[in-house]
Amino acid sequence: MHLKRIELAGFKSFAKRIELDFRPGVTAVVGPNGSGKSNISDAVRWVLGEQSAKSLRGAKMEDVIFAGSEGENHRNVAEVTLVLDNRDEQLRLPYEEVSVTRRVTRSGDSDYFMNKKPCRLKDVIDLFLDTGLSRDAFAIIGQGRVEQVISGKPEDRRAVIEEAAGVLKYRQRKKQAERK
Ligand code: ATP
Ligand code: MG
Secondary structure (H helix, E strand, C coil), X not given: CEEEEEEEEXXXXXXXXXXXXXCCCCCCCCCCCCCCHHHHHHHHHHHCCCCCCXXXXXXXXXXXXXXXXXXXXXXXXXXXXXXXXXXXXXXXXXXXXXXXXXXXXXXXXXXXXXCCEEECHHHHHHHHCCCCCCCCCCCCCCCCHHHHHHHCCHHHHHHHHHXXXXXXXHHHHHHHHHHC
C-alpha cells in the first residue's frame, strides 16, 4: 500500500483545489517557512480521523478551514482526499485503489467517505487498524515529537515508547479493571 495522491480544497493554507501526486519511494517536500509543508501532513492525519484540533495546531476544528488571505476569500468547507494504492490488499477492501475523504463545514457538519460513499469515522479507523497507518500510529512524526523523545522527562519518554510498542492500551485496560 502506498499513498498515491492527496487532493486538498479549502484546507488550511490550500484555498484552491490542489492535487499532490506521490510515487513509491522517498518524496521530500521543500519550501520556505510557513509555506504549508506541515499543513500537508496535518491533512493526512486529519483524514485518518484526528479529532484533536490542538494536535492539528488549531484551537477548534473549524481552524482547518481556509480562513482567507489578501485577495482570497475564506472558505466554508475544507475537504481532503487520500488516494491509496491497494494492489497488495493491505486494506481489507477488494479495490486496487481506495480513496478516503473527510469534509468539514463552518456550520459544524463533518463527513467521511470511502471510495466516495458516505461512511462513519469508525469505518475509517477500522480500515487502517493494524496497517501502521492508523491515527495513533507512528507513520507520521510531527515537528517537536522527536525532541519530546530526546529531551523529555523519563516518564514522558516511556509513554511514547509504550505507545509505539502497543503496550499503552493494556496498561489502560489494567487500570480500568483495577477500578472495578
Ligand atoms: P515551517 O518550515 O516553519 O515548518 P511549514 O511549511 O511547515 O513551515 P505550515 O505550518 O504548514 O508551514 O503552514 C503555516 C501557514 O499556514 C501559515 O502561514 C498559516 O497562516 C497558514 N494557515 C494555517 N491554517 C490556516 C487557515 N485555516 N487558513 C489560512 N491559512 C492557514
Ligand atoms: Mg512545518
